[in-house]
Amino acid sequence: MESTAMDPEIAATSSTQARFRSSSNPKAKRNYRPTRRDDSDHEGHDLDLQEQAQSTETKAETEKQGQDGASTLPYVRSQNAQNLGEVYPALARLSFLDQEQGDIGDDPGANFSVSKPRRPLKQAFSDGKQTSDSTERQLMSSKEPAVDATLGISLAVPPMTSPAALNSAIKNQIVIRECEQIGKGRGLFYTGKESLVPGSLIFKELGYCQVVNDASLSKVCSTCFKDTREEQGEEEQSSGTGSVAAGGQRKLVRCAGCRIVWYCNKTCQIKDWKLHHQLECQGIQKSLSNPGVKDVWTKHKMDTTTVRALCRLIRRRERVKISAQYKAEHGGKLDAAQKQVNEVYFSGLDQKEDEWLDENGAAWIQQFLSSNEIKQTTTSDATTKKHLDEPGQFAKIMAVVMSCVVSPKEDPHVFLKGLSELPGLSEHDAGDGGLELTRKLDSYGFVITNLETTMAIGLALYVQSMPFLNHSCVPNCIYTFRGARVECRAIRKVQPGEELTISYIDQIDLTKVRQRHLQDQYHFTCDCPLCKFFPANPMVLPEQEDLLDVLAPSKPLCAPSLDPKQGWICPNPSCKAARHTVLAVDSQLEIYNNVKLHCSTCGYEEILTQELEQENREEAERLLARFVREMNGGSASKGNGARNFELAKFSAETTASEDGSSTEPIIVGGLRTVQEPSGAALRAFAAAYRTLTGTESRSVILANSTSRFSDTDEHLGTNHGRSSVHHLVRGLVQAAFDEAVSHKHWIFALERSIELNRILNEVYIGHHPVKAVQNYYTCKIANLLANLLLEESTVEIEESDESDESDDDKFGDSDDERDLTALKNAMTASRAKVGDGSMQDMLSRRGREGSDDNSTKNSDKKQRQQQRRSQAENSKKVLQFLKELVPKLEDSSILQQFQICWGKDGRLASRYRHQVDSLKQALHYAELPFAKSEKE
């Protein structure tokens, strides 16, 4: 531990120098309830429960407290949280999906603070003792570190006797052992005989310590982690003790002692008080009286999430020591307070697990949350120390921690050293305790996220199974949170012997980006199939340089014959196995020069070359660019910047051919115009299509146009042609999706997203991350629409009450209000004139209108009325569309293709079901005002 960390003077200076993070709250996700305006001062609801809670403590406990300043209360965990969790790790990439994850501010040094979602962070680099032997190290029932008989030294492989392991849904079938890959350390493996089905619960566990992050403190209960932003019509559970606003929306109450942490109600507050907060509260108040660090709490000079987590971690160890001492002195008996708390709050697994954590947690943190194996291949201890200390963060964090936990009489150095002093450890192990603990929190801390929003709401340190999950860009597991309890589930079939993995990062980045991220943040090179075989992530359009990389002559020249299950569907129209005529070999062609296609059903064979594929891709891109250019006015209206195309709204209808049979149309890209596509656009398209396929296009429908090109299906011909069409179609749909997203055109984005899902299902058989990602977007957009729809219904009511409301009022400041306005405008957009198509245009036009002089006010008013009528009409259409969407989202045959969504029962997994339910609920609400405006 560097002395600067504890020096109060230096601490004071550093805390004033550093601006750790802005205190801005994450953008509050809209509640599904109609907005209520309640201006009552939230803080006015503070319950002075500190005293009440204290009065419930027993005398003995208070006395003990007075004597040594530490709580003798047993650790108790509430298990009444239900609403938290994470849908799927690390996928929220698009800006609109990015929930504010905790602002780190512009201080680069603030990065260390736990303020954004993260998987386990950088690896710990402590001095644990273990070997790199790849043999299984599992010991079933020892509390001591396993001993390798050959080497005679202890191994960093924890015994699988923790409650999480013993209570696992697949008891005794998961083991922790060394991975074969050098430098990877230990991993969690499935050893059952039957393969695991998607959705299987693998384990669930409680954290050793957990805290709500700074950004969510006033929104999330610090005991049960219930997020008030996400409640939707649930029955209030505050039973009169919590604060319920007039509108039914629950408010949290704040500890009147430290004024930092918030709770659902008295019960939660008392629970936390007994477990942690009593000491935490005293600590914070002590810290507040220290002028050097006071600003941290009062002016949010830095993020205190890590600080509070560390304090809780340290305190738990302290409390356990005191508790053990009490037990020893009283013949193994619990003190009266502990007994009372156990009776009132503890039950079943929670109790067992908490007792186990009390007894073993510190030792596990000390001995198992570290791996020499990893240390050797990553970086030195000194580098780690430097990393932690680089922006001065470590010193600042420790200064605040010390101001909370160390009593004035104590020597901080001795105190910190003492943090490592566990029975049985050598002097070497008992190094710099503060640094070691911080590194462990940094390495193994998990961000607790909210299921609905994937917003980061807290930080927890798990010690049982969770910390041993390694990363893969194509993971087979996800973890979700129930309160602060983490649950790990399989998301696809897991074969016996397979390692269980989660993703630490955003899977949809390019391989290069992902690898850089993993290297920078976690210090390892990922060896998963996506990294090994897909240099250009097929989930995103490959960048030119990635293509150049893979075209390097050193690459293998010919790919092994492709297994139809992995990448392509037989294009032979008469093949019985063929359902679609689209190829999905682009990913493979990014690696191999030639791909030999062989259909095991009909014997069809063909060789596709990288060059050919590259040509097709380029041609498709050229076509796309030209087509979009022409659709936007192109040469005809050069320079005026007008946009005259809008994105597709609804799928094209099946068209009847001359002989009376109906033809399924190919909707190229789903682009439709608000008016007829120009002749130039159509010609551009036809020419490029001809070049790509060697044929005239067949039944290609553009926009709302009735124009189409006649052709026969047979002419689609070779893979060459099909591959080009595939690029074209997918590129166009992707472009349409991106366009819709960039304009926050959610309805269209949703529609395009579903279309992309359909295409992906054709081109990737079985599970594929690309499908998971797109499906994730579909769900998120549906969820967003649900919010917007509901908001719209609220606004509709408000508007009808105040018909003279100015435009300015409707353009609120919040992003949500803007989204809502954009959505409304989008609904009107289909009727707009040339140049009015884009939402941006419309928004700026409306902005300009707002500044027009009085003479135009009347006509503006009429226009607005007209617009409202039009909005109402369009709203009905949207409603109808969404109503039709719900059964599709629940259609199990569609879902079976998105394996990622499967629940145990083969239905939509509950995490998605929840979103569909939200949509249904919003539809229900939304109908009321729409019905009203209809009558009007």
Ligand SMILES: C[S@@+](CC[C@H](N)C(=O)[O-])C[C@H]1O[C@@H](n2cnc3c(N)ncnc32)[C@H](O)[C@@H]1O
């Ligand atoms: C939470 S720990 C996982 C358990 C770790 N293997 C151990 O033995 O303690 C995260 C660390 O494991 C290592 N790791 C995780 N996934 C890996 C992978 N796919 N390849 C190599 N190392 C990996 C990295 O060093 C990372 O920082």
